[in-house]
Amino acid sequence: MDDHMKATPMKTKFITPGVIVLILLALNGLVFLAGRFIFGIGSVTNLNDQYPWGLWIAVDVAAGVALAAGGFTTAALGHVMHQEQYHVVIRPALLTAMLGYTFVAIGVFVDIGRWYFIWHPLVMWNGSSALFEVGICVMIYVTVLYIEFLPVVTERFIGRVYLPGLLRQLNAPVDRLLRALDRGLSKTMFVFIIAGVVLSTLHQSSLGTLMVIAGAKMHPLWFTPILPLLFLLSAISVGLPMVIFESIIAARSFKLKPETEVLGRLGGMVAPILGVYLAFKLGDMFIRETFVYLAEFNTASVMWTIEVVVGIVIPLRMFLSRTVLKSPALLFVASTLVVLGVAVSRINNFIVAYQPPYALHPYLPSFGEISVTVGFISLLTLMYRACVMIFPVISVPEDRPALHSKYAIRTEKS
Amino acid sequence: MKLPSRRAFLKTAAVAGGAVAGLSATAKAGPKNVLSPDRKGVLVDTTVCIGCRTCEFACRTAHGLATPPLESYGDKSVFSAMRRPDTGALTVVNQYPNATKSELPYFVKVQCMHCDHPACVSACIVGAFSKQENGSVIWDTDRCIGCRYCMTACPFQIPSFEYNKAINPEIRKCDFCITRTRANALPACVETCPVEALTYGPREEVLRIAKQRLVTYPERYVNRIYGEYEAGGTGWMYLAGREFADLKFPKLGQNPAPGVSEAIQHGIFAYFVPPVALYAILGAIMWMTKNRKEGV
Ligand code: SF4
Numbered sequence: 001m002d003d004h005m006k007a008t009p010m011k012t013k014f015i016t017p018g019v020i021v022l023i024l025l026a027l028n029g030l031v032f033l034a035g036r037f038i039f040g041i042g043s044v045t046n047l048n049d050q051y052p053w054g055l056w057i058a059v060d061v062a063a064g065v066a067l068a069a070g071g072f073t074t075a076a077l078g079h080v081m082h083q084e085q086y087h088v089v090i091r092p093a094l095l096t097a098m099l100g101y102t103f104v105a106i107g108v109f110v111d112i113g114r115w116y117f118i119w120h121p122l123v124m125w126n127g128s129s130a131l132f133e134v135g136i137c138v139m140i141y142v143t144v145l146y147i148e149f150l151p152v153v154t155e156r157f158i159g160r161v162y163l164p165g166l167l168r169q170l171n172a173p174v175d176r177l178l179r180a181l182d183r184g185l186s187k188t189m190f191v192f193i194i195a196g197v198v199l200s201t202l203h204q205s206s207l208g209t210l211m212v213i214a215g216a217k218m219h220p221l222w223f224t225p226i227l228p229l230l231f232l233l234s235a236i237s238v239g240l241p242m243v244i245f246e247s248i249i250a251a252r253s254f255k256l257k258p259e260t261e262v263l264g265r266l267g268g269m270v271a272p273i274l275g276v277y278l279a280f281k282l283g284d285m286f287i288r289e290t291f292v293y294l295a296e297f298n299t300a301s302v303m304w305t306i307e308v309v310v311g312i313v314i315p316l317r318m319f320l321s322r323t324v325l326k327s328p329a330l331l332f333v334a335s336t337l338v339v340l341g342v343a344v345s346r347i348n349n350f351i352v353a354y355q356p357p358y359a360l361h362p363y364l365p366s367f368g369e370i371s372v373t374v375g376f377i378s379l380l381t382l383m384y385r386a387c388v389m390i391f392p393v394i395s396v397p398e399d400r401p402a403l404h405s406k407y408a409i410r411t412e413k414s
Numbered sequence: 415m416k417l418p419s420r421r422a423f424l425k426t427a428a429v430a431g432g433a434v435a436g437l438s439a440t441a442k443a444g445p446k447n448v449l450s451p452d453r454k455g456v457l458v459d460t461t462v463c464i465g466c467r468t469c470e471f472a473c474r475t476a477h478g479l480a481t482p483p484l485e486s487y488g489d490k491s492v493f494s495a496m497r498r499p500d501t502g503a504l505t506v507v508n509q510y511p512n513a514t515k516s517e518l519p520y521f522v523k524v525q526c527m528h529c530d531h532p533a534c535v536s537a538c539i540v541g542a543f544s545k546q547e548n549g550s551v552i553w554d555t556d557r558c559i560g561c562r563y564c565m566t567a568c569p570f571q572i573p574s575f576e577y578n579k580a581i582n583p584e585i586r587k588c589d590f591c592i593t594r595t596r597a598n599a600l601p602a603c604v605e606t607c608p609v610e611a612l613t614y615g616p617r618e619e620v621l622r623i624a625k626q627r628l629v630t631y632p633e634r635y636v637n638r639i640y641g642e643y644e645a646g647g648t649g650w651m652y653l654a655g656r657e658f659a660d661l662k663f664p665k666l667g668q669n670p671a672p673g674v675s676e677a678i679q680h681g682i683f684a685y686f687v688p689p690v691a692l693y694a695i696l697g698a699i700m701w702m703t704k705n706r707k708e709g710v
Pocket residue numbers: 526527528529532533534535551567568569570571572573587
């Protein structure tokens with residue numbers, strides 16, 4: 001059915017009112033970012049010796065990694081298990097993952113006190129540190145994602161290298177280079193795809209291990225030795241909803257028809273995964289008997305309830321319904337809930353659950369911290385928009401007046 | 415994506431696997447973490463301490479930190495709020511009421527505990543923390559990237575960070591006066607304490623003295639040595655005349671803080687077997703589903 005779908009650069013105006021708002025938000029974030037680099041982390045954030053990690057680690061880094069999970073889940077589905085019908089969503093998910101992880105790296109860069117030493121983990125190893133494992137895996141995975149994206153770049157430019165002015169002589173060599181790259185890549189790409197899935201499994205779970213060492217300071221509702229498993233399961237369960245979420249937004253913003261059938265089938269897979277995640281989450285709660293903490297009414301119990309009921313139970317029920325799977329609007333709502341639920345779960349694990357013994361008052365992010373985070377999300381959205389307008393990422397039906405396809409160009413040339 | 419021929423597939427997969435296995439050879443280079451039998455410890459007897467805070471002054475002086483003149487340390491008003499060690503003071507003394515003799519409040523000196531199984535050493539992403547032969551847990555400015563994971567990890571909430579420095583902010587905490595002890599001098603606070611509330615020596619010896627005091631003066635102390643077992647045992651240990659929880663000591667189990675997390679880490683990374691196995695399984699699935707598709 002989707003044989004006639006073809007990834008194509010979107011053709012539309014880049015600037016819209018929404019885009020202008022995003023640009024303003026990004027600029028606002030950059031102002032506070034400048035403050036952080038000139039005057040230190042303390043001048044912009046509410047972090048202190050009691051709360052060394054805050055919004056930037058919880059959202060920019062931890063939630064960022066989780067929400068970029070669409071990359072490895074769709075790669076596993078489409079490439080490893082060869083479910084070809086899902087190929088239309090692989091590229092958008094790959095792009096999100098690539099940009100998402102790029103911003104995770106930038107988020108780390110901004111949060112660490114000595115950003116110019118960000119390369120230290122490459123040469124100074126500590127195998128017992130969960131953070132070390134996360135750091136190394138993320139570094140390698142970002143590289144792998146860029147390699148996985150290269151074929152999209154070669155596809156866009158092979159037969160279409162038009163350098164301006166004097167550089168014109170280089171057109172033919174660059175084109176040959178791209179073709180060689182393309183051939184080499186298509187032979188070895190499977191290595192990178194499997195590596196990407198393995199690396200994701202590793203660091204998605206190690207992200208959960210991070211807070212295990214803080215055990216004594218963690219609220220019992222969240223602290224469990226199976227945190228790594230819960231993090232991995234939640235990452236897997238948010239992968240497809242994130243893909244659905246973006247597809248529907250992209251379809252709206254580029255005035256395309258949403259791929260309801262493919263999205264519906266993807267949605268059908270979400271319920272079982274969410275079910276497994278919920279089972280482990282609740283099973284762990286009953287084994288450790290932490291449900292007693294739900295009887296108290298405080299931030300922790302409210303946030304836990306939101307995370308589980310709004311982020312897992314309700315969307316789980318929705319994804320089980322045929323009506324939902326057939327309706328883009330309902331699919332969108334259900335997916336958004338899962339996405340928000342996982343974001344809340346990361347905030348809960350890294351901020352709400354962290355209860356240091358000598359805290360004087362609870363941590364709330366400052367305006368500057370929020371501005372930087374919102375700025376990054378805006379920037380990411382803008383870059384996504386730019387990328388789908390430059391590169392063939394989003395699939396449209398072939399018969400539309402699309403750009404010439406890769407192979408057409410090749411035959412033209414030869 | 416096209417899959418290459420079976421031979422090429424195996425070859426490329428093997429090369430990738432070999433590269434990962436090669437990495438694992440160097441993976442064991444971790445930070446130093448010695449648990450020498452001669453490691454030093456300190457016994458803080460909070461029932462002896464008079465809250466004079468000269469140890470705070472001595473500590474600041476020994477570490478080149480700015481300090482008001484010694485005379486100003488007699489000011490008791492600082493005790494009105496609980497204080498924590500920070501980048502400007504690596505040790506601080508807090509006051510807690512004495513229920514039976516209100517004229518004799520308890521004073522508790524706080525600093526890094528120099529854990530036997532330090533969470534900070536286990537956690538630090540680049541191995542900037544290390545446990546030395548003599549028991550000191552110290553920090554290396556040439557490695558630190560300022561990620562503050564050590565702060566998240568420390569069960570005693572000790573490491574402190576220079577949030578208001580844009581370039582080379584430091585993690586600061588008590589270093590057990592490593593430069594002094596290496597030159598066979600006592601830690602500055604121990605040397606200066608006028609009432610010998612602090613006893614420095616090999617941990618085993620210090621522990622023996624503490625047990626002795628519990629036996630000799632049972633009415634003076636709660637029957638427990640804080641730090642003997644907490645978080646797997648600490649270099650600094652405390653005696654008290656009141657429940658430790660009332661003196662705001664964190665309630666910790668006996669397991670080393672890094673225990674569970676290291677077990678998980680080493681489980682995942684046991685000679686890279688689990689990741690490589692996962693890689694192989696995924697490769698096999700990829701290969702099989704491909705053949706199935708083509709067979710149809
Ligand atoms: S008290 Fe904290 S900083 Fe000191 S050695 Fe133990 S874990 Fe490290």
